[in-house]
Amino acid sequence: LLSVLLSAPPGPARALSTCRTLDLEAARLKRIEAVRGQILSKLRLPAPPPEPGPAPALPEEVRALYNSPRALLRQRARSREPAEPQDYYAKVLLRFPRESPGEGEGTLG
Incomplete structure (x- = not known):
């Protein structure tokens, strides 16, 4: 009982408040x-566009054409041989020394 009395402001203080309670849901909707x-103004539209209807079903030819690369990739993955361990590691790098420009010019050997 004491906590209720202490948490609520006294009657006259509540009556003098000029602040309206804020409805968060109404503020969010606004x-x-x-x-x-x-x-809409950025897109220069007077109103939102109408909702699109359900998408028409794709013809079977289009679906087959879309799925054919996928099937081909799956088939290639199955037929691919596993990589050999030597292909996994780096190859040998061969370097060839070369003269910088200007070297060797004007010298008689």
């Missing part, structure tokens, strides 16, 4: 509407 309006 902000969303404002952003939506900004996006």
Whole structure:
């Protein structure tokens, strides 16, 4: 009982408050509407576009054409031989020394 009395302000103080309670959900919806309006004005649209209907089904030829590279890649992966260990490690690097420009010019040997 004591904690309830201490947590709530006295009656006259509550009556003198001029602040309205803030409805967070209403503020969030107003902000969303404002952003939506900004996006529409940036796109120079008077209203949001209508919702698109369901997408038509793809013809079987298109689906087969889309899936053919995938099947080919799977087939190549199955037929590929495992890499040999020597292909895994780095190859030998051969360096050839060369003269810098200007060296060897003007000397008689």
